Amino acid sequence: MNHNIYVKCDVCSAKTHCRVGLSNRTHQPIRFRCQGCGAPIDITVTLDHKQVTSDIDVGGAEMVDGNAFEGGDHFVDLHLDFPVSFGKYMMGHTPFMMAMKRIGDQNMQIHAMRLNWLNNVQEMAPQIKALFTLYVKGKHELFKEKVWEFLDGKIPCDTQLDINRALYMAIEKAFFPFAEPKRNVDAVTTITKLQMRLAKRDKAALNAFVDEIVDTGFLRNLQLDCLEIYPKIIDLELMFRPALFLDFDETYGGNTYYRVSAHEFDEVKDLFKDIAEIMSRAVVLVAGLNNLNRRGDHNKFSPAKNAPSSLKEFADWPLGLKLAQLDNCWYHIDASDIDHRLRNSIAHYKAESDKVTQVITYYPKKEGLEQATSFQLQFLDFSRKILGMFRETHRLNHLTKCLFVYYYLDMQGVKGTPFYEEDEPNG
Ligand SMILES: [Zn+2]
Known part of the structure; x- marks a missing residue:
């Protein structure tokens, strides 16, 4: 599952489209740098497992309306569990799907098992x-x-x-x-x-x-x-x-x-x-x-x-x-x-x-x-x-x-x- 959000940098007002792929981790602090000025932008996702929802907090930028991935603005893929590419937005090429393509279903399961273990270790x-x-x-x-x-x-x-x-x-x-x-x-x-x-x-x-x-x-x-x-x-x-x-x-x-x-x-x-x-x-x-x-x-x-x-x-x-x-x-x-x-x-x-x-x-x-x-x-x-x-x-x-x-x-x-x-x- 992914959240598509659109943020405006507090420092330089540059806008970035973010495709945030969700991990299983309850608390997901994600950081990237504004491509306009280099300032840090923090997106924190908190899962509510019982209600199957998640809260999103943004620091260093404000969330703005407009979810279509239009050209002209910056774009970032984000995910805690996988390396994500620096490339341009491509529909369907979500962090999860791309990761799956690279290592296959069986390895994804082992990777997920290790990450779940890490979630417990964190707790x-x-x-x-x-x-x-x-x-x-x-x-x-x-x-x-x-x-x-x-x-x-x-x-x-x-x-x-x-x-x-x-x-x-x-x-x-x-x-x-x-x-x-x-x-x-x-x-x-x-x-x-x-x-x-x-x-x-x-x-x-x-x-x-x-x-x-x-x-x-x-x-x-x-x-x-x-x-x-x-x-x-x-x-x-x-x-x-x-x-x-x-x-x-x-x-x-x-x-x-x-x-x-x-x-x-x-x-x-x-x-x-x-x-x-x-x-x-x-x-x-x-x-x-x-x-x-x-x-x-x-x-x-x-x-x-x-x-x-x-x-x-x-x-x-x-x-x-x-x-x-x-x-x-x-x-x-x-x-x-x-x-x-x-x-x-x-x-x-x-x-x-x-x-x-x-x-x-x-x-x-x-x-x-x-x-x-x-x-x-x-x-x-x-x-x-x-x-x-x-x-x-x-x-x-x-x-x-x-x-x-x-x-x-x-x-x-x-x-x-x-x-x-x-x-x-x-x-
Ligand atoms: Zn900026």
């Missing part, structure tokens, strides 16, 4: 965020109470191992729409297998590695940083909807530009930097295990020119150089979404976005006052990069979890409590 956002806060603050009793509510089942929360397990079950449940389920299981299996092999081969060497990352606080800090990302993803859930759609869209990648109907570059560029930084530090764990696996000592890198002398030294290296030191690595880090030029440009305030066209332009080279060499990408592609990086960080977070399990179980003798028979969680 439970305060509860989910509280779980992270309570876990980090060590408020175990309250954490137990809240995690039981969220998982809809009583699982043991008696030992540190139990609490970790409960936290990661809650994460899996809340972030299910973002998951690539098979890949996560693969990552955990790969990590566990390697750990077991290393423990069998030379337990003292593995323990020396784990001791170092635990004693220095590195493992704990990395875990906390990973955990800080999840609530931010919840806050930006609207931006990820079109990005998630691209999981299914094999036609994507041509010259067509698509609009994202919520959030803008300036609101999310820090998240890109944060995730890139966390990934860069998580590589230290991968490298330590790789050195153990290949050379029996977590500090020993492949004896090439310029190899770091220790894991500690390696930790301070930039990501690109770090990745080059992972010789025949046991784990493939998907860093393809981290564009170093883009990341450096963002870090040095040399990336800007045209809010009307959603084109991001960045200038990676140091060129004094002049910024001559530039690259561009669409905001949709940028959001897709963040999605890919978040997924990889999530997998790397499993690595921190597995190392903690090894530390508590094998080195500290902490036991995990078996699940209560009658109360397996339903999530």
